[in-house]
Amino acid sequence: MSIKLCCCLISFALFSHVAADFGHIMVNETRQIILRCHQFVKGDATWSREKDGSLSRIITIGVDEDKKHTNDPRYNGRADKSLVIINAKFSDSGRYYCNNEPAVELTVIPPGTKIQRVNETERVTLECPDEESEDSKWSRLFGEIPQQRFKTKNQKLIIQDAKQEDSGLYYCGGKPAVFLNVTRRSTSALITLERAILVVQQSPVQSTV
Numbered sequence: 532m533s534i535k536l537c538c539c540l541i542s543f544a545l546f547s548h549v550a551a552d553f554g555h556i557m558v559n560e561t562r563q564i565i566l567r568c569h570q571f572v573k574g575d576a577t578w579s580r581e582k583d584g585s586l587s588r589i590i591t592i593g594v595d596e597d598k599k600h601t602n603d604p605r606y607n608g609r610a611d612k613s614l615v616i617i618n619a620k621f622s623d624s625g626r627y628y629c630n631n632e633p634a635v636e637l638t639v640i641p642p643g644t645k646i647q648r649v650n651e652t653e654r655v656t657l658e659c660p661d662e663e664s665e666d667s668k669w670s671r672l673f674g675e676i677p678q679q680r681f682k683t684k685n686q687k688l689i690i691q692d693a694k695q696e697d698s699g700l701y702y703c704g705g706k707p708a709v710f711l712n713v714t715r716r717s718t719s720a721l722i723t724l725e726r727a728i729l730v731v732q733q734s735p736v737q738s739t740v
C-alpha cells in the first residue's frame with residue numbers, strides 16, 4: 532500500500548512538476564516531424580512517450596548507433612539527438628520526453644477536422660460536428676477547459692477572450708471536432724505581456740495534469 536502510494540507520488544511529481552515545460556507542435560498529418568530535446572544532450576538520448584500515466588521508450592539515440600525499443604519503423608534518430616517521425620498520423624499525438632525531460636506536446640490534426648481561426652482577445656464559438664449526438668461534452672486533447680472564459684450552450688462551446696494557449700484540438704462527445712488556431716496579436720507590447728503571463732503560468736502551482 533505505502534509502496535503504491537509512493538510510486539503514485541513519484542509519478543505525480545514527475546508529470547506535474549515539469550508539465551509546463553513542453554514545447555508545442557501542431558501540424559496536419561505530414562511526411563515527417565522532427566522533435567527536439569529541450570537541452571543539448573552530450574551522451575545518449577532516450578526518447579519516450581507518455582502512455583496511461585507512465586513513459587514507454589521509443590528509441591535510444593547513441594553517439595555511434597541507435598537502439599530501437601519498438602518495432603515501429605517510422606521512428607528514427609538524428610545526430611543532434613532529435614527524433615524523426617515519418618508519416619506522422621493523428622495517433623502519434625501525445626507527450627514526448629527526451630531523457631525523461633518533457634520535450635514536445637505533439638498534436639497531429641486528424642484529416643477532415645475543421646480548422647477554425649480566431650484572433651487573440653476575440654470571441655469564438657465551436658460547433659459539435661454531430662448535432663444529433665446525445666453526448667456533446669467538450670474536452671481537449673491536452674489539458675482542461677477553463678471554466679471562467681468557456682461556456683457551453685446548445686452543444687456549442689463559446690470561448691470569450693481567446694488566448695494563445697487555447698489553441699489546439701477540441702473534442703465533442705469524445706470525437707475530434709475542431710482545431711482552434713488562435714492568432715497572436717503582433718503588437719510588441721502585447722507579446723511582452725503574453726510572455727509575462729506565460730511565466731506566471733509556468734509556476735508549479737498551476738501545473739496540474
Ligand SMILES: *[C@@H]1O[C@H](CO)[C@@H](O)[C@H](O)[C@H]1NC(C)=O
Pocket residue numbers: 557558559646712714
Ligand atoms: C495557425 O495559423 C497560423 C497563421 O495565423 C499558421 O501559420 C499556422 O500554420 C496555423 N496552424 C495550423 C496548425 O493550421
Ligand SMILES: *[C@@H]1O[C@H](CO)[C@@H](O)[C@H](O)[C@H]1NC(C)=O
Pocket residue numbers: 558559642643644646
Ligand atoms: C491543414 O490542412 C487543411 C486542410 O485539411 C488546410 O486548410 C490547412 O491550411 C493545413 N494547415 C497547414 C498548416 O498545413
Ligand SMILES: *[C@@H]1O[C@H](CO)[C@@H](O)[C@H](O)[C@H]1NC(C)=O
Pocket residue numbers: 648649650
Ligand atoms: C484577425 O485580425 C486581422 C487583422 O486585424 C484581420 O484581417 C482578420 O480578419 C482577423 N481574423 C479573424 C478570424 O477575425
